[in-house]
Amino acid sequence: MSTDNLTPAEVAGEDSPAMSIFERYLTVWVGACIVVGIGLGHFVPGLFQALGSMEVARVNLPVAALIWLMIIPMLIKIDFAALHQVRRHWRGIGVTLFVNWAVKPFSMAFLGWLFIATLFRDWLPADQIDAYLAGLILLAAAPCTAMVFVWSNLSDGEPHFTLSQVALNDVIMVFAFAPLVGLLLGLASITVPWDTLMLSVGLYIVVPVILAQLLRRRLLASGGEARLESVLGVLQPVSIVALLATLVLLFAFQGEQIVRQPLIILLLAVPILIQVYFNSGLAYLLNRWSGEAHCVAAPSALIGASNFFELAVAAAIALFGFESGAALATVVGVLIEVPVMLSVVRIVNATKPWYERGLAKS
Numbered sequence: 366m367s368t369d370n371l372t373p374a375e376v377a378g379e380d381s382p383a384m385s386i387f388e389r390y391l392t393v394w395v396g397a398c399i400v401v402g403i404g405l406g407h408f409v410p411g412l413f414q415a416l417g418s419m420e421v422a423r424v425n426l427p428v429a430a431l432i433w434l435m436i437i438p439m440l441i442k443i444d445f446a447a448l449h450q451v452r453r454h455w456r457g458i459g460v461t462l463f464v465n466w467a468v469k470p471f472s473m474a475f476l477g478w479l480f481i482a483t484l485f486r487d488w489l490p491a492d493q494i495d496a497y498l499a500g501l502i503l504l505a506a507a508p509c510t511a512m513v514f515v516w517s518n519l520s521d522g523e524p525h526f527t528l529s530q531v532a533l534n535d536v537i538m539v540f541a542f543a544p545l546v547g548l549l550l551g552l553a554s555i556t557v558p559w560d561t562l563m564l565s566v567g568l569y570i571v572v573p574v575i576l577a578q579l580l581r582r583r584l585l586a587s588g589g590e591a592r593l594e595s596v597l598g599v600l601q602p603v604s605i606v607a608l609l610a611t612l613v614l615l616f617a618f619q620g621e622q623i624v625r626q627p628l629i630i631l632l633l634a635v636p637i638l639i640q641v642y643f644n645s646g647l648a649y650l651l652n653r654w655s656g657e658a659h660c661v662a663a664p665s666a667l668i669g670a671s672n673f674f675e676l677a678v679a680a681a682i683a684l685f686g687f688e689s690g691a692a693l694a695t696v697v698g699v700l701i702e703v704p705v706m707l708s709v710v711r712i713v714n715a716t717k718p719w720y721e722r723g724l725a726k727s
Contacts, residue, residue: 395704398612405613406620413617422560428614429568433576434607436514436569438600440577441584441593443524454526457661460651461530464669465508466541469644473505474498474549476636485632493690500694501636502549503680507542508534509671511569512702513664515608516671519710522664528574530668535566538673546680561676612703619696626693633697638705645670645709649720659720663713671706674699 406413419426477498486494510531517527584593616623623630648669652662677695685691713720 394609395612395707398609399616399704402613402616403620403623406617407624410621413614413620416614417618422564424561424564424568425614425618428611431607431611431614432511432569433573435604435611436511437573437577437580438597438604439514439518439524440528440574441581441597441600443528443577443581454523454657454661456655457526457652457657457665458530458533460648460655460657461665461668462533462537464644464648464651464665465534466537466545468647469508469640469669470502470506470545470549472643473501473636473640476639477501480636481633485635488632489629490690496685496690497633497694499550499685500677500681500689500691501633503546503684503691504637504672504674504677504695504698505640506546506549507538507673507676508668509673509702510535510566511573512706513668513671515604516667516706516710517664518604519707520663520667520713521660522667523658523660526661527664527668530664534668538676542676561680565673565676608703615699615703619700622693622696623700629693630697630700633694634701637698637701641670641705641709645713649713649716653720653723656724658724659713659717662720663710663717666713667706667709670709672698672702674702 416427417425481489481497481501482494489497513531514524514527516522517524581593584596588595645666649662649666652665657665674695677698678692681689681691681695
């Protein structure tokens with residue numbers, strides 16, 4: 366029987382394969398990558414400065430290539446003929462849109478004011494307080510695009526829902542990012558780095574989707590479902606390795622910043638961490654309350670909490686400069702994105718029985 370029209374949870378059943386060693390000890394690998402990345406960035410800065418300079422419209426090409434390796438295996442699983450089924454998950458889409466656009470930017474603005482402008486003010490450079498707040502708002506104003514496919518896959522998320530939600534967020538972002546940031550920053554106009562936005566959407570969504578679907582059709586034509594599943598089994602470890610390599614690169618790029626300003630980075634991380642757990646928890650609970658399936662609630666929570674850090678960093682640099690507090694605040698988002706989102710994945714996976722007990726009662 367074809368599994369194309371089934372959710373990952375339905376496909377898994379009782380015969381789900383055991384997690385690979387990479388997935389089982391992912392937290393250990395992530396911790397090692399953070400240490401290795403910071404060490405390499407500190408002791409071999411020239412190499413990573415060269416890799417970091419390989420950019421087009423502020424999109425780093427080595428990171429983009431690794432993201433392809435991460436998300437293409439997930440996109441191969443998607444059967445576009447079954448995308449119409451996402452309509453049955455309208456409640457999950459509504460929850461995610463509400464959290465992404467009506468809650469997250471405003472909650473970050475409040476948390477930034479509470480911690481950066483109030484509680485931590487005496488430990489931060491006074492002339493950078495407003496810039497730090499601006500960077501946090503830029504970080505929260507755009508939902509993540511590419512990495513959510515990884516989080517969705519690790520949480521057995523419904524792939525058609527994830528793709529549809531990401532595509533919808535991309536469309537909204539084109540029209541809503543500038544006005545929303547302008548409202549929260551109190552600026553008359555915002556210069557959006559459109560080249561970065563459009564190139565990121567193309568590199569991280571359009572091109573990988575096309576490549577994945579071409580490969581999917583070729584595999585199905587050459588050997589059917591068995592051939593497709595065999596290749597996916599080979600690609601899954603590649604995807605995890607690419608995730609870890611991306612983590613090494615991101616921390617190596619910012620190794621000097623971490624060593625030079627550890628206290629500031631720790632203080633900036635506080636509102637970001639609270640924002641991630643608050644918004645993911647809110648999305649998760651709203652999905653449970655609305656009666657949505659766990660395979661939708663999990664990616665909904667992850668999309669609701671994650672950030673499009675490439676766009677945030679580019680916008681911060683364009684508006685405030687490379688050495689500004691705004692740029693540093695968005696960089697902190699880059700530093701903690703992967704380990705924090707992995708912790709959210711672990712939470713939604715561990716609470717699946719509790720979540721489904723609530724659905725059974727409703």
